[in-house]
Amino acid sequence: MSSFDGLFGGLALAFALINLVRRDWASTVIVLALQYLALFLLIFSFAETSFALIRILVGWMSTLVIYLTLASSGMLKKLEWPPRFSASQGMRLMMGLLVIAVIWALAPNLGREVFPFTPQMVLVTSLGLMVLGILQVGMREEPIYVTVALLTFFSGLGLLYGSIERSTVLEGLFAALDLSLALTGAYLIVKVSDVEDEGEP
Amino acid sequence: MLLAALFALLFLTAAAIVITQASKPNTARAWLIAIIGTGSALVLVLVLRLYLPSQFNLIVWQPQALWQANPFLTLDYHSWPYALAIITVCLAVILTDTTRAYTRTSSVNWAGSITLSAVNLIAIMAGDPLTLAMSWALVDAIKLIYLLALQRGSEIEGGPIQAFGLRLASLTALIAATSAGWQSAPGFTLLAIPPKAAIYLLLAAGLRMGVLPLNLSYLETPEMRRGSSMLLRLLPVASALVLISRLPAGLAELPGILPDLLRVLTVLAAIYSALMWATRINAYEARPFWIVALASFAVFSALNDQAAAARAWGLALILSGALLFLFDPPVRRIRFLPLIGLIGLVGLPYTPLVSGWEGVLGQGLNFSALWMILAHALLVLGYLRYVFEANTPITGIEKHARISFPLGLVLIIETLLVIGLVGWPGSFNFGTPFPALVSLGVVFLGVFATLRLGLTVPFTDLQRRLPAYRLARTLFDQATYILSLRWLRQFLAWLFSVLSGMGRVLTRIVEGPGGILWSLVFIMLLVTVFLTQVRLP
Amino acid sequence: MSTPLIWIGIPIAFGLLLLAIPKRRRISASVASLLSLLLAILAFIFPAEHVLILGDQRYEFATSLAWLGRSLTIAKANLTLVGLLFSLNFMWNAFSNRFKTSMYFNSLSLVITALWVAVMALDPFLYSAVLVQLIVMVSVPLLSPRGQAAGPGLLRYLVMQSLAVPFILLSGWMLSGIATAPSVNPLIIRAAMMIMVGFALWLAVFPLHTWVTMLGQESHPWVLSFLMTMRQTTVLVYLLGFFDRYAWLRTMPNIDTMLQILGVVLVALGGLLCAFQSDLRRVFAYIFVAETGYAILALGLRSQGALPFLAMSFVPRALFYWLWGYTLSVHRDQLNQASALFTDLQGFFRSQAPLSMAWVFTLLGVSGLPLMAYFPPKRSLWLLSGSLDLGLTLGLVIGVGGSLLFVMRLLRTLTKNSATEQTPLRVPVMVLVTLALAGLLALAIGFLPQVFLNPMQAILSPFTQLMGLP
Known part of the structure; x- marks a missing residue:
């Protein structure tokens, strides 16, 4: 573990927080890619390189699938700059921060009793990602946000499980899961605009 | 083996009618096949009286240790009189059918009547709860399909469905009874019912007959008046009556107010139905009340720990009832025949019903027994009234029908006598004549009052002749409204709509946009409940 | 040959193949139904010793398949469930082309059934x-x-x-x-x-x-x-x-x-x-x-x-x-x-x-x-x-x-x-x-x-x- 753990973990959480708050497809995809980068750096600090590489490769491939889907269906819009903040965004931000604070407070106890082999920052980051993912799916029902939220959720779960047990089969299954989730998300995003087979499902 | 032969005979007769009619229709031949088949079955049932008790094992579910099911049929002193009654009524239906114009469906109806009788015979001979449940389900399904088939052409709303619902409730009660019985006697049979199961079985039978709680399901429709339709109405009650007669003693000692409550409900059902029976426009409209009223007597006997006495009331329900309802057309010249049927209803010494009075007076002559005697008097009055209203001259009836029609009625009277003589050990006895005499006294008073007031059948001028008619009518209407439990049904419907509305609101919440968050809350709740409820040792 | 290959590998392979012809509903429904029926029957009659003797030939089947250091195992004891799952897949596929379901129903149902078998087989x-x-x-x-x-x-x-x-x-x-x-x-x-x-x-x-x-x-x-x-x-x-x-x-x-x-x-x-x-x-x-x-x-x-x-x-x-x-x-x-x-x-x-x-x-x-x-x-x-x-x-x-x-x-x-x-x-x-x-x-x-x-x-x-x- 290096002293940068906190920074990488914090970055990953911050990106997940941005995705919880923002409602902008372009920024969502970019931030998701950045979130995987931060996770890669965090995993790199406590696991083998191959393990970390698999994660970022699969994560970025998933992000790419979503990006290409959005781009090809013309759903991506130019980033709005400077971003405007609404009251609901502020509310979501507060909620996200509160959740992270609670996890931060509970982590030492949880680590001691349940996950003794997991570094604390990894535990906070993984649980944070999972809970932020759940919060996001609880608040939004558009396919893209649900997909990104579930990717966030599973990246948190993968991080947590990776810290306690490393198995090639499980890594393979998680990779398959991430990719299939991205493909499913892409399918859900494009299917309405897809008129090629309309009437013949 | 004889039991198997009986069922084979009945099913083969029905099949023979259907097959011969399908190949070369001939109504006379079909009628003859029906008469020969059912007549032979009647003889066979009479022969079976010599071999009581008889038992016949149905398909056993193997392995026995796993399924704990050994379905079997039994013919004993409880079921034999009903078996005889059912076959008799079936034969009488076919004999009396000659007064009606034959149609293409007549032969199908006869085949249906025979099949229905055979299926009901299975139900009354059921030796264990499993066989009873399966036969009840079969009878109910047949009845529902028949009624729905009728409904396709006409407009009966709700009634058959409500009746079917009650029968399903009765099946549920039967299964609950089996569960309860298994607590003390796993794998028990209906020949030795454990006391724990008795109350549930009584409820099952009561629901099936419309007594507990009082329910008249639906009134008669023109299609259901005669022939096989009447069987459809009358026969399913028989298996419930057999069940009641098998109940063990101990119902009167149930804890709390339950026995009294049940007794009050039964007396109310009896009084209400007897009152309605005596005051309907005609016998067809009154038929459901006849069934409920006499079934109430059977239930009342069981509540007095005299379940065996229920048998006599049940037989009166079927035989005297069938005699009156098959008296159609009500030919004036032979109305003495249904009048003879009164021997099965009054309960004088050495008649089948005399042992029924033991059931009514099981707990002594108390207040509720007095009400039951009054209800009985109303039943007799109604019976007399419908017989005396018969005024059709004997014209337009075919020659052979002039023999077969009364023959059908005589057959029922004969069966009444046979059952009175050899129905079960002790069926031919002096018994307790007192309640029958009291009831007859009330009947005479009623007849006297009628004559005194100058009322004549069909009582169309009551408004003019009866003093305070309007007040009496209002009181009567109010009482019937209360006793019919319509208000209870309305209340339940209201409650259902309120709960339904609440359910819709909840559904909107949990299936709405915030539904996932609600699910998370539920998960947290589950976790909390689990962690707090599981105690460490 | 191994049992996981038969009841997991083959249906997945067929499922993926059928994905290529989604619009040939009749063919894909027939193939999926037939394959499911065969696999169900095979599961029910599969000998306890995992050895099939056809004429002079003796085919021995392994019950495990190594996969990324772990294994998938389908023993005789599991085959009743496997047979039941493929029977169910047969029941649904046999009538599927009468309804306006997804054109991928037949192929994906095969994959799904195989995956459910894998759920039970994975160690x-x-x-x-x-x-x-x-x-x-x-x-x-x-x-x-x-x-x-x-x-x-x-x-x-x-x-x-x-x-x-x-x-x-x-x-x-x-x-x-x-x-x-x-x-x-x-x-x-x-x-x-x-x-x-x-x-x-x-x-x-x-x-x-x-x-x-x-x-x-x-x-x-x-x-x-x-x-x-x-x-x-x-x-x-x-x-x-x-x-x-x-x-x-x-x-x-x-x-x-x-x-x-x-x-x-x-x-x-x-x-x-x-x-x-x-x-x-x-x-x-x-x-x-x-x-x-x-x-x-x-x-x-x-x-x-x-x-x-x-x-x-x-x-x-x-x-x-x-x-x-x-x-x-x-x-x-x-x-x-x-x-x-x-x-x-x-x-x-x-x-x-x-x-x-x-x-x-x-x-x-x-x-x-x-x-x-x-x-x-x-x-x-x-x-x-x-x-x-x-x-x-x-x-x-x-x-x-x-x-x-x-x-x-x-x-x-x-x-x-x-x-x-x-x-x-x-x-x-x-x-x-x-x-x-x-x-x-x-x-x-x-x-x-x-x-x-x-x-x-x-x-x-x-x-x-x-x-x-x-």
Whole structure:
């Protein structure tokens, strides 16, 4: 573990927080890619390189699938700059921060009793990602946000499980899961605009 | 083996009618096949009286240790009189059918009547709860399909469905009874019912007959008046009556107010139905009340720990009832025949019903027994009234029908006598004549009052002749409204709509946009409940 | 050659091949049906020694297949379940091209069935949680075909199933060192709780069932009934695996009582909630909840010998689910009726009596009406629970009463005199024949359970600890 753990973990959480708050497809995809980068750096600090590489490769491939889907269906819009903040965004931000604070407070106890082999920052980051993912799916029902939220959720779960047990089969299954989730998300995003087979499902 | 032969005979007769009619229709031949088949079955049932008790094992579910099911049929002193009654009524239906114009469906109806009788015979001979449940389900399904088939052409709303619902409730009660019985006697049979199961079985039978709680399901429709339709109405009650007669003693000692409550409900059902029976426009409209009223007597006997006495009331329900309802057309010249049927209803010494009075007076002559005697008097009055209203001259009836029609009625009277003589050990006895005499006294008073007031059948001028008619009518209407439990049904419907509305609101919440968050809350709740409820040792 | 290759590899390969010809519905349906039937028959007749002798040739099959350092194992003891799963796949594929389901139904159903087999075959078995999630992903195109917007039910399905993964995965890990029963400690209670929540999410246990009701309204009934039948069957057997492997779980204090109460509560709630419904498409969810309740009750009554009835329930339950899916699909696709709301079904009996009666028959059958297929196992469960505690019987009576009340309401609606004139609707003769055959089969099973249901007890043979087998 290096002293940068906190920074990488914090970055990953911050990106997940941005995705919880923002409602902008372009920024969502970019931030998701950045979130995987931060996770890669965090995993790199406590696991083998191959393990970390698999994660970022699969994560970025998933992000790419979503990006290409959005781009090809013309759903991506130019980033709005400077971003405007609404009251609901502020509310979501507060909620996200509160959740992270609670996890931060509970982590030492949880680590001691349940996950003794997991570094604390990894535990906070993984649980944070999972809970932020759940919060996001609880608040939004558009396919893209649900997909990104579930990717966030599973990246948190993968991080947590990776810290306690490393198995090639499980890594393979998680990779398959991430990719299939991205493909499913892409399918859900494009299917309405897809008129090629309309009437013949 | 004889039991198997009986069922084979009945099913083969029905099949023979259907097959011969399908190949070369001939109504006379079909009628003859029906008469020969059912007549032979009647003889066979009479022969079976010599071999009581008889038992016949149905398909056993193997392995026995796993399924704990050994379905079997039994013919004993409880079921034999009903078996005889059912076959008799079936034969009488076919004999009396000659007064009606034959149609293409007549032969199908006869085949249906025979099949229905055979299926009901299975139900009354059921030796264990499993066989009873399966036969009840079969009878109910047949009845529902028949009624729905009728409904396709006409407009009966709700009634058959409500009746079917009650029968399903009765099946549920039967299964609950089996569960309860298994607590003390796993794998028990209906020949030795454990006391724990008795109350549930009584409820099952009561629901099936419309007594507990009082329910008249639906009134008669023109299609259901005669022939096989009447069987459809009358026969399913028989298996419930057999069940009641098998109940063990101990119902009167149930804890709390339950026995009294049940007794009050039964007396109310009896009084209400007897009152309605005596005051309907005609016998067809009154038929459901006849069934409920006499079934109430059977239930009342069981509540007095005299379940065996229920048998006599049940037989009166079927035989005297069938005699009156098959008296159609009500030919004036032979109305003495249904009048003879009164021997099965009054309960004088050495008649089948005399042992029924033991059931009514099981707990002594108390207040509720007095009400039951009054209800009985109303039943007799109604019976007399419908017989005396018969005024059709004997014209337009075919020659052979002039023999077969009364023959059908005589057959029922004969069966009444046979059952009175050899129905079960002790069926031919002096018994307790007192309640029958009291009831007859009330009947005479009623007849006297009628004559005194100058009322004549069909009582169309009551408004003019009866003093305070309007007040009496209002009181009567109010009482019937209360006793019919319509208000209870309305209340339940209201409650259902309120709960339904609440359910819709909840559904909107949990299936709405915030539904996932609600699910998370539920998960947290589950976790909390689990962690707090599981105690460490 | 190995058994996992036969029952996992081959169907997945065929499924992927069929993906290439999605528009050839007839071919893909035939191939999927035939392959499923063959695999089912092979599973049922496969010799115990895993050796097939054809003429002079002797073929020996390995029961394990190494995969990324772990293994997939299908032994003879697992083959009854495998056979059942492929039989179910056959039942749904054989009639699939009559309905307007996704064009990928045949191919993906093969993949899904193979994945469910893999769920049972994967060692370490906890990793199967991720496989179950993969099945969820694969089923999305079936539940929401192209050209239709993804409904909220589908998204909720995705989310709720995703939530289950960590519960199952982490629960096992928590106690991976404690296979046998140690003294009860908080760690065990926590792990048991996580398993319960995980399975509650997988099996749509009330109040986490909303995704099934919502999917019922959004998705094709044929697809939904298929997916839910496969899910319920396999997940329940998977749950038995937990109890078999972890002595700490099955010896937890009060676990049986808790399971009994949970089971009965689910049966009661399923029935009660069913009673208030006014849309046939939503009802499946509540039947599903109640059926899960019966399975959990059977697990709770395992000391009383109820587990064989759990195994024997799979066949009648699947038959009635199939009938439900079939009748609703005929209503939707062959009679072109978009709505199954009560308001639109008034007087439907006069237009289509056979279909109306089939609905009633199915609902009564799944409620456990005597004479029907489900009665023998349900009767045994009712009696076993009643002989233990009449309170349980009361709960069961409420559940059965609720579902029967719904049947009454449905019957009333179907036979009501509607304001508009009912025009007779015709269904193909084949539909009537199919309904009649299914009905006869249901009655035959109900009358002869020893012939049709007894063999299903073999599903339990891998669970030697749970069954107390040598």
